Amino acid sequence: SSRYVLSQMHPMWQEPLAIPGGERQSPIDISVRKSMFDPQLKPLVMKYDPRTCQQIWNNGYSFLVEYDDTTDKSTLQGGPLEDQFRLCQFHFHWGENNKWGAEHTVDHLLYPAELHLVHWNADRYSLFEEAVMEDNGLAVIGVFLKVGKRHEGLQKLVDALPAVRHKDSVVEFTRFDASGLLPENTQDYWTYAGSLTTPPLTEAVTWIIMKQPIEVSHDQLAVFRSLLFTSAEEDVQKSMVNNFRVQQPLKGRTVRSSFV
Ligand SMILES: NS(=O)(=O)c1ccc(B(O)O)cc1
Ligand SMILES: [Zn+2]
DSSP, rough: OOOOOESSSSSSSSOOOOOOSSSSSOOOOOOOOGEOOOOTTTOOEEOGGGGGGGEHHHHHHHHEEEESSSTTTTTEEETTTTSSSEEEEEEEEESSTOOOOOEETTTTTTOOOOEEEEEETTTTSSHHHHHTTTTTSSEEEEEEESSOOHHHHHHHHHHGGGGOOOTTTTTEEEEGGGGSSSOOOOOOEEEEOOOOTTTTTSSSSEEEEESEEEEOOOHHHHHHTTTTOOEEEEEEBBBOOOOOOOOOOOOOOOOESSOO
């Protein structure tokens, strides 16, 4: 077909000028030596029920694996959190090559991709849309991806991606265990107060960034890059790559660690 596939050299969208508050924006670089060990941080407790997994949706920024969050079947609690949060979706950010793509960095170390498991505070709010406006409304677990051996748990998801190649496409996707995407060690993490990294950029997120990355194969990551930012009707197709936000000022925030 006469369609062109362009790879973008810049993050996916221009930064809006004024951001609400702008005091706790994400993503950030995590300086290991400047983070503070907090012995009062509790173990994280993830209880994800694969039966709550519903579909994959290409929203034009990333692909979202969406969960039924109308009950307390898939939850996150513990760690820095005082309340119980419900899993509503997970998605990824990645680059056009394996040199960059993640949103957070650790001592400026770049990873090729980053997984975000998005949860909202169901003890205090009744809908995600409500919680997204509150400073204790959301909790997002970030997991770095590095290129190495094939990730068996990811393959079912990778095989479904061609069905959501274009923006606004949806495919049924059920019985997927999100905990299979977590690293073996989920007790070593950094946590800080931040924001969504795509519009509406609201400062509602308690970030929990895992220290241990997961390994995925080069070929698995290459399938992410076969997705498109653009819908099927558009003449010029744009590869969905570099869908990460530029890093934001720390503005005096402290990053705490659960480990020494
Ligand atoms: N990239 S992120 O995890 O900060 C995130 C999560 C959810 C939404 B959203 O539902 O608009 C936007 C960004
Ligand atoms: Zn994200």
